[in-house]
Amino acid sequence: MNTRPFLGWFVSPAGLVAVGLIAAMLAVFQYSVRAYIPGSLEVGGFTLQNFAAMLRPLYALAFWNTVLLCFETAVFTLILAYPLAYALVRTNSSALRSFILVVSVTPLFLGEVVRTYSWMIVLGNKGFLNTLLLQLGLLDRPMQMMFTAGGVVAALVHVTMPIMVIMLAAALSHIDRNYEKAAESLGAGPVRVFLTITLPLSMPGIVAGFSTAFAWTFSAFATPQLIGGGRVSTVSTLIYQLGFSSFNFPFAASLSIIGLALSLAVIALLKKAASPLERMAGTT
Amino acid sequence: MLMRTNQMAANTSVAGNDKIRPAVQLDGVTKRFGDSIALHEAWLKIGSSEFMTLLGPSGCGKTTLLNLVAGFLEADSGEIFIEDALVTETPAHMREIGIVFQNYAxxxxxxxxxxxxxxxxxxxxxxxxxxxxxxxxxxxxxxxGFSDRKPRQLSGGQQQRVALARALVIRPKVLLLDEPFSALDKNLRGSMQVELKQIQRELGVTTIFVTHDQGEALSMSDRIAVMSAGRIRQIAAPDDIYRRPADRFVASFVGDANVLNGRLVERNGDAAVVSIGDVRASVPAASLAExxxxxxxxxxxxxxxxxVTSRGASGSLPGTxxxxxxxxxxxxxYIDAPGSARDHILLRSPGIAALSSCPVGAEIGLSIGSDDIVAFPPGEAP
Known part of the structure; x- marks a missing residue:
């Protein structure tokens, strides 16, 4: 007898979505091995030329830039999110807890374009930040922040912050406070307790948050497109340009495939590098 | 009544321990959480190498007291001394204490x-x-030989040993034990208790042991502080606690006790005579002042x-x-004795003779065969 009679019904929506997704992926893959016919939306016969073209410095650089951008974003997000998550989990003040939750989670509810435009207002040459710094006399002339990798990273950190805070908070809340008390009683001051107990035990959250931030950033499009303004080229902006300016669908498709493979590879690598740390932290 | 008990408890501790220099001393330590008082003016002196147990039901303040000594909580008023040094405001990591948690941590x-x-x-x-x-x-x-194992590769008893070793290796001034046996199964618990007591005696480390298990407290302690509702009710050696409980709470929390209806007959200095039906018994007079x-x-x-005696024997209570x-x-x-007690009376008969001599329904006489009887003013709650 079937012990879960509704299982089939319940998984069918997910199944439909999965079928659609797989079909789309196959289509992309199919495009990636076809020849480009300039001036036409039709594609030619089988070729591996698209993949070979990616070795050209322009495209290799875009890949490298993207990985670097993702890495920087994940690192800065981690550094900013950790204290927030720590305070969120450890504070006794419910007001502070709500404040941190609101501040760290609201970016999730803003549309990507709205959020990006607000960053343009902040980062522009006549934007909030430059005006403030000029008024304070800290700068003589506006600092270029728009259309730079730094500006893109700042905006992307904002995007990845909520998920990082949530993942770190989950990990931190699972740490038994008695570990820290035991360490304290054994003579460890606050800094030592943090470095030898809290930080290693939160490693699973750090790895999960870091990989997620990395993957999100890799696929980000609107933020690098608008804030980078074409001067910061990432895999996703490149795909957009090739697909929708040059209508070179085959090349855009092959970039997508390699981009996907690359981001999976980097995440797998991260996991592998972090696994001794995670094993050290033990499963809570 | 409560205040008086508290004072009495404080006096007992001072009087009982004057010769030994205290390793831990609490002077009127109070701790509040919001509006509720977790610990009310605790006065306590623990001698060097002494095994002191804090015994009480959950929420009685025993863990709060332990956390105050450890430095995990700050007292609202009062002072704490460890080996003559004032540590009331010393952070936990500078107090040189060893602690074993319930979950070992x-x-x-x-x-x-x-x-x-x-x-x-x-x-x-x-x-x-x-x-x-x-x-x-x-x-x-x-x-x-277990050095390289990870904690999760150890059994509960082994984890507890590691926790104990970790706490003792620093040669702490005080060893704090927070219900360390409650996660162990019954057989293991017994052998760990014996072992812990041996180690404690061998090293002569001053120990504060928190538990809600009166059996554990009676078997391991040099002295016991019985606590309830944030107050220390009595501080005394285990046999004193058992034989001469200071109030209703202690009498009913430590060991089993039957509550019989009696009357105060006379008072002779420290002793008093009470009657239960036709039976007379001598009890301490201090608790009956009112x-x-x-x-x-x-x-x-x-x-x-x-x-058990025969029905109608002189100096016995009738029961079924x-x-x-x-x-x-x-x-x-379990004996029904209307008039003598509100509830059933529990009688513990050694050996197995009572199985045949006192069948269900037997009408028997009950006699009281000990001087270790106490009486308190009537009341419902302990």
Missing amino acids: LFPHMSVAMNVAYGLKTRGVDKKEMARRVDEALALVKLS VSIGGSVDVFVRPEHLS VTTQVFQGGHVDL
Whole structure:
């Protein structure tokens, strides 16, 4: 007898979505091995030329830039999110807890374009930040922040912050406070307790948050497109340009495939590098 | 009444321990959480090498007291001394205490040896000395050869030994034990208790042990502080606590007790005579100061201090056996004795003779065969 009679019904929506997704992926893959016919939306016969073209410095650089951008974003997000998550989990003040939750989670509810435009207002040459710094006399002339990798990273950190805070908070809340008390009683001051107990035990959250931030950033499009303004080229902006300016669908498709493979590879690598740390932290 | 008990408890501790220099001393320590008082003016002196148990139901303030001594909580008023040094405001990591938690709290990301070495590392002990002391501590708890294991590869009893080694290796001024046996199964608990007591005596480490299990408290302690509702009710040696409980709460919380309806007959200095039906018994007079002669009192009698006689024998109470419970080494008889007690009376008869001599329904006489009887003014709540 079937012990879960509704299982089939319940998984069918997910199944439909999965079928659609797989079909789309196959289509992309199919495009990636076809020849480009300039001036036409039709594609030619089988070729591996698209993949070979990616070795050209322009495209290799875009890949490298993207990985670097993702890495920087994940690192800065981690550094900013950790204290927030720590305070969120450890504070006794419910007001502070709500404040941190609101501040760290609201970016999730803003549309990507709205959020990006607000960053343009902040980062522009006549934007909030430059005006403030000029008024304070800290700068003589506006600092270029728009259309730079730094500006893109700042905006992307904002995007990845909520998920990082949530993942770190989950990990931190699972740490038994008695570990820290035991360490304290054994003579460890606050800094030592943090470095030898809290930080290693939160490693699973750090790895999960870091990989997620990395993957999100890799696929980000609107933020690098608008804030980078074409001067910061990432895999996703490149795909957009090739697909929708040059209508070179085959090349855009092959970039997508390699981009996907690359981001999976980097995440797998991260996991592998972090696994001794995670094993050290033990499963809570 | 409560205030008086508290004062009395404080006096007992001071008087009982004047000759020994206290290793831990609490002077009127109070701790509030919001509006509720978790610990109300605790006065306590614990002698060097003494095994002091804080006994009470959950929420009685025993864990709060432990956390105050450990430095995990800050007292709202009062002072705490450890070996003559005022530590009321000293942070936990500078108090040099060892603590074993209920869940052991072994660092899961460190091996057994690293766990034990942790407190030595924070003290900057050099490598050779550290290795020697870790080995020594593991040998003490009979876990030599387990150095490289991870905590999750150990059984509950082994984890507890590691926790004990980790706490003892730093040669703490005080060892704090927070219900360390409650996660162990019954057989293991017994053997760990014996072992812990041996180690404690061998090392002569001053120990504060928190538990809600009165059996544990009676069997392990040099002295027991019975606590309830944030107050210390009585501080005394285990046999004193059992034989001469200071108030209703202590009498009913520690050991089993039957509450019999009695009357105060007369007072002779420190002793008083109470009557239960035709039976007369001598009790301490101190707890009956507020009762007038002829007034009703509640007489507390332990189940093993009652014995069965024939119905109508002089100096006995009439009763009817309602239930027999065979316990192996003894037989518990539940006896209905209307007039003498509100509830059933529990009688503990050694051996197995009572199984045949006192069948259910038997009409028997009850006699009280001990001087260790106490009486308190009547009341419902302890």
